[in-house]
Amino acid sequence: MSKPEKSKAYWRENKKYLAILLSIWFVVSFGCGILFKDLLNRYSLGGFKLGFWFAQQGSIYVFVLLIFVYVLLMNRLDKKYGYNE
Structure with a gap:
């Protein structure tokens, strides 16, 4: 896979993760x-x-959890496409 193709595939998966x-x-x-x-x-x-709990606290907890999930997914994605350092 060439570098431009690898880069496009990487960002396509990244955008998919972000959308989800x-x-x-x-x-x-x-x-x-x-x-x-x-x-x-x-x-x-x-x-x-x-x-009320979801409006005040639950959405914040879920947001913080999603940050950790995103970090995990991006570390895997970086390794998959060779962008990890």
Whole structure:
């Protein structure tokens, strides 16, 4: 595989990972905190309604978790295409 082809394939996979991870974050932050809050508010977590918890804390926790997942995925991708140092 030539260098330009390898570079295009690398960025194609990188953008795919970004789209998936940002979609997950959107569903958790916007979906659970706003769209599905009435359904989630039937349950509670730590004394707070679950919809409120996702809007205030859950989306932050998921975002931090997704950062670690992205680092892991990018380290694997770098090794796959020979960009690791």
